Amino acid sequence: MSKSVARLKSMKKVADKIDHSSKLRTNIPAGMAAAGPPLGPMLGQRNINIATFCKDFNERTANIKPGIPLPTRVKVNADRSYQLTIHQPPASYFLMQAAGVNRGAMNSGNEICGKITLKHLYEIAKIKQQDPPLEWRSLKEICTMLIATARTCGIQIVEKLDAKEYGEFLAERKQVVEEQKKMLQEKREAKMLRTA
Known part of the structure; x- marks a missing residue:
């Protein structure tokens, strides 16, 4: 019985290490990230601080003409921080x-x-x-x-x-x-x- 419990515990440790979070892949207009739909709910589902994300995105795209669609990839970390990657327009x-x-x-x-x-x-x-x-x-x-x-x-x-x-x-x-x-x-x- 103790062997199976030990095995279950080791399997749980492996399962805890697996990253089940999905990357957010969307187009966001340059300098126009806002908390409202559709972006707000997408960020909320992934437990990202919406106001911080919008401010970060808008600052990073301030030198680009507003409204240009930018393919954006967001990887969410376990501590609710995120890695933001902004590509060239489509x-x-x-x-x-x-x-x-x-x-x-x-x-x-x-x-x-x-x-x-x-x-x-x-x-x-x-x-x-x-x-x-x-x-x-x-x-x-x-x-x-x-x-x-x-x-x-x-x-x-x-x-x-x-x-x-x-x-x-x-x-x-x-x-x-x-x-x-x-x-x-x-x-x-x-x-x-x-x-x-």
């Missing part, structure tokens, strides 16, 4: 900024929402190479990843881009986006009427 954010568009294509693969040059792609790859998950990858691999992301967003990659032609393309695109927004609004209203 690749889709950089691609859309370079293309001069606010939203991606609704029908990716069939629709082009913007265009960027190979130089834009290379510059974005150099920025993304600073991210911890990508720092050991070659620029070629990161460029391949960015091409796939651009395709998903509906952004076309071209060798050269004429400013005047692209301005005309963006003006036409703006009308298409307005029509898509109107169509989505009509669908929403129709759905609300059906459920009422």
Whole structure:
């Protein structure tokens, strides 16, 4: 009986050492961490002091333009302290900024929402190479990843881009986006009427 008790105690020690906490993985706008939803409840579930976290995050992102989405990883320690890792903005954010568009294509693969040059792609790859998950990858691999992301967003990659032609393309695109927004609004209203 004493052997089994000793074995149970040793197993309990091993179980106590196992870290069951999950990492918090979310995007937080730079300089805009707030205690309200959705961030507050996520932090509260992990017993993190919300006010301290928000202050820490906002101080660390003070030099970045407010509102830029930053992928954030938080590992919670047993003593309620945490390790905060802030990555570069998502690749889709950089691609859309370079293309001069606010939203991606609704029908990716069939629709082009913007265009960027190979130089834009290379510059974005150099920025993304600073991210911890990508720092050991070659620029070629990161460029391949960015091409796939651009395709998903509906952004076309071209060798050269004429400013005047692209301005005309963006003006036409703006009308298409307005029509898509109107169509989505009509669908929403129709759905609300059906459920009422």
